[in-house]
Amino acid sequence: MNAYIDHNESGRAGDLTRLGQSFDHLHSLAAAQVFAYMSRSMHNTDATFSQINVLFRLYRHGPQRIADLAEGAHLSHCATSRLISRLEKEGQVDKQPNTENRRERLVSLTSEGLAYLKDLQQKTTAAYVTLFKELPPALRARLQEVLDDVLALMPPPELPG
The missing domain is CATH 1.10.10.10 (Winged helix-like DNA-binding domain superfamily/Winged helix DNA-binding domain)
Incomplete structure (x- = not known):
């Protein structure tokens, strides 16, 4: 049994739905690492x-x-x-x-609160790096080119500064 939730059990999804499901799948793979970190950090500091x-x-x-x-x-x-x-x-x-x-x-x-958010951002980036490092270099380059084009059309990120 596939542990990933199948959003489209009845057949092939529409283009936008399929794209959303693809990103959801990638996010779930990265989130597993990020959530494990958050769980450990929340346990150590009792953060909720x-x-x-x-x-x-x-x-x-x-x-x-x-x-x-x-x-x-x-x-x-x-x-x-x-x-x-x-x-x-x-x-x-x-x-x-x-x-x-x-x-x-x-x-x-405070600066301590901002440092926590920056650390969480770094852990999220590291999770995606781990996920993508196994891809062939040519595929990573193509993916980056497409994402650069997509991100140019998106609002700017709200990153901890």
């Missing part, structure tokens, strides 16, 4: 998926109110407040007064 999600939201959107983080992460305000307190104790985030409303505090990513 919700905490990592909030760190990425802060990276992508900048400083935010706890209410906005709660809404974006689909968590209650109370759960998000506890999550932020824990991340603050770990040095991943800090809270500063909102200059537009002194009753509010804005949560922002």
